[in-house]
Amino acid sequence: MKWKVKYINLAIFLLLTAVPLVAGIGYALLYSVALVGILSTGFTLDNWCKVLTASAFWWSLGFSFYVATVTIALSVCMALAVVLRFGQWFRRGTLSFMIYLPLVFPAMVMAFYAFQLLSKSGIISRIAFQTGLIKDLNNFPDLINDNWGAGIIFAHVCMATPFLIILFNNLYQNENLPAFVAIAKTMGATRRQIIQRVEIPVLLNKSFSTLMLYFIFVMNSYEIPLLLGSQSRQMISVFTIQKLQRFNLQDIPQAYVASVIYTGLVIIVIATGLSHFNKKKTTMNQRHII
Amino acid sequence: MKQLFRLFVVLIILFPFVVLFTLSMGRNWAYPNVLPNVWTLQNWQNIWSLNADLSQSLILSLLLSTGVAAVVTLLSFITAKHLSFSRHKHRWLLLAYFPYVFAPVILGACLQFFFLKLGWSGSVWGVLLAQLFIAYPFGVILFSGFWNEQTRAMEQLTATLGGNSLQTYIKVLLPIAKNALLICFFQTFLISWFEYGLTTIIGVGKVQTLTVKVFQYVNEANIFYAALASCLLIFPPVALLWVNKKFVFLE
Numbered sequence: 001m002k003w004k005v006k007y008i009n010l011a012i013f014l015l016l017t018a019v020p021l022v023a024g025i026g027y028a029l030l031y032s033v034a035l036v037g038i039l040s041t042g043f044t045l046d047n048w049c050k051v052l053t054a055s056a057f058w059w060s061l062g063f064s065f066y067v068a069t070v071t072i073a074l075s076v077c078m079a080l081a082v083v084l085r086f087g088q089w090f091r092r093g094t095l096s097f098m099i100y101l102p103l104v105f106p107a108m109v110m111a112f113y114a115f116q117l118l119s120k121s122g123i124i125s126r127i128a129f130q131t132g133l134i135k136d137l138n139n140f141p142d143l144i145n146d147n148w149g150a151g152i153i154f155a156h157v158c159m160a161t162p163f164l165i166i167l168f169n170n171l172y173q174n175e176n177l178p179a180f181v182a183i184a185k186t187m188g189a190t191r192r193q194i195i196q197r198v199e200i201p202v203l204l205n206k207s208f209s210t211l212m213l214y215f216i217f218v219m220n221s222y223e224i225p226l227l228l229g230s231q232s233r234q235m236i237s238v239f240t241i242q243k244l245q246r247f248n249l250q251d252i253p254q255a256y257v258a259s260v261i262y263t264g265l266v267i268i269v270i271a272t273g274l275s276h277f278n279k280k281k282t283t284m285n286q287r288h289i290i
Numbered sequence: 291m292k293q294l295f296r297l298f299v300v301l302i303i304l305f306p307f308v309v310l311f312t313l314s315m316g317r318n319w320a321y322p323n324v325l326p327n328v329w330t331l332q333n334w335q336n337i338w339s340l341n342a343d344l345s346q347s348l349i350l351s352l353l354l355s356t357g358v359a360a361v362v363t364l365l366s367f368i369t370a371k372h373l374s375f376s377r378h379k380h381r382w383l384l385l386a387y388f389p390y391v392f393a394p395v396i397l398g399a400c401l402q403f404f405f406l407k408l409g410w411s412g413s414v415w416g417v418l419l420a421q422l423f424i425a426y427p428f429g430v431i432l433f434s435g436f437w438n439e440q441t442r443a444m445e446q447l448t449a450t451l452g453g454n455s456l457q458t459y460i461k462v463l464l465p466i467a468k469n470a471l472l473i474c475f476f477q478t479f480l481i482s483w484f485e486y487g488l489t490t491i492i493g494v495g496k497v498q499t500l501t502v503k504v505f506q507y508v509n510e511a512n513i514f515y516a517a518l519a520s521c522l523l524i525f526p527p528v529a530l531l532w533v534n535k536k537f538v539f540l541e
Contacts, residue, residue: 024400220393
């Protein structure tokens with residue numbers, strides 16, 4: 001009876017985790033080589049060749065990578081600056097509760113807010129007009145639907161920075177950094193040396209896997225680039241879904257090719273990142289032992 | 291200077307709430323006015339009118355998210371136990387991370403065919419099942435930390451003292467798991483509540499949750515209703531956050 005319960009539970013787990021994943025990738029793979037689907041003509045790698053040689057897919061992948069890199073870099077810098085300078089504000093009192101408030105914003109709402117703030121007819125543009133900084137609506141720069149993804153990055157930074165402030169602040173306490181800082185001070189380190197050689201390395205090292213997952217989360221994002229992105233520079237999720245939903249049926253297999261390649265790349269990035277991180281951790285532990 | 295910066299941080303945090311709330315009560319916002327020309331509570335009153343789209347979306351979102359959270363909390367609590375005490379614990383848990391490799395919207399696109407075949411595409415049950423695919427692994431990962439040697443020892447002690455399986459759950463395991471259960475419920479509620487991509491693909495526009503509604507209003511350039519729907523979207527998470535701080539994590 002006991003083993004039956006165990007296997008039923010394992011079956012539920014597999015049905016809700018592995019089965020959809022395998023089914024999804026499997027179907028996308030079979031569709032991409034024309035073995036299933038409305039256009040199935042027998043095995044062919046034509047769709048793969050088309051996607052791999054088309055610049056649109058690589059631009060889309062590169063743009064997603066760029067947005068994620070800039071978002072994480074800006075958010076980490078801002079969160080580190082706030083935590084290292086004013087960390088105690090977020091440990092008790094009103095701000096310790098308020099810093100959680102930005103986390104209640106779904107991506108869709110954050111995108112809508114960014115749109116109302118940064119668009120040509122948005123709040124900042126109106127304030128700039130009223131204060132005489134601009135003379136016409138067209139003088140306001142294109143921050144939404146632009147080719148540099150300024151609006152997308154702004155929305156993601158607004159979501160990521162509070163999260164990273166909370167993360168770094170918790171790590172600061174859990175890793176007993178105040179004690180390390182006190183030791184460094186006793187040994188004669190300057191404030192700059194303490195920040196550069198003690199605080200930042202510990203915080204970044206301990207948060208590496210979370211930062212990597214957040215990087216993937218930004219690359220995967222759909223709602224924000226859908227509302228704030230441009231048609232010529234699309235993030236990978238938007239690129240794939242638009243290809244799937246177009247009237248041209250020839251685009252569907254190519255969308256599945258893009259899905260398979262992107263998923264494969266994400267798996268490689270996660271595996272490489274984690275193994276590199278684990279290796280580094282092992283080397284550091286060995287150094288400690290020596 | 292420090293106090294001034296502190297005030298600045300508070301204002302930055304509150305500003306999005308002020309913007310959304312202001313827009314939700316406005317009408318006729320011509321450029322270059324910073325505030326809407328007309329202020330009215332009509333938008334908010336319209337929510338409660340019978341057959342109003344927005345109230346239906348609100349109720350649907352609440353039911354869907356509560357359903358996902360309840361199913362995930364119950365299922366993952368039990369399955370995480372069997373996984374955590376199995377010989378290949380780490381392999382199973384690694385598998386729980388894999389659904390997050392897929393962008394939810396791409397996962398939805400790849401699975402749409404199966405939902406169509408099963409006749410669940412465009413139905414609330416289909417969307418609920420699709421959301422389970424991203425919420426359930428989170429629950430398993432969360433509870434894998436709860437099921438450890440200590441909880442196993444407690445279970446064995448209760449059995450030694452003559453307690454049966456049901457009594458062990460009701461009198462021992464559920465009380466000590468109360469916080470973890472609440473966190474799992476809240477977090478998975480939010481995963482479902484915030485979800486857009488998967489919902490719109492599997493729901494094919496028929497399952498109109500609040501996030502779908504916000505996008506629809508933005509597309510229609512109806513910013514006042516989009517702001518109103520946004521306010522409805524952020525209110526329950528704020529309430530959950532407050533409950534969490536006030537009652538769950540009492541310091």
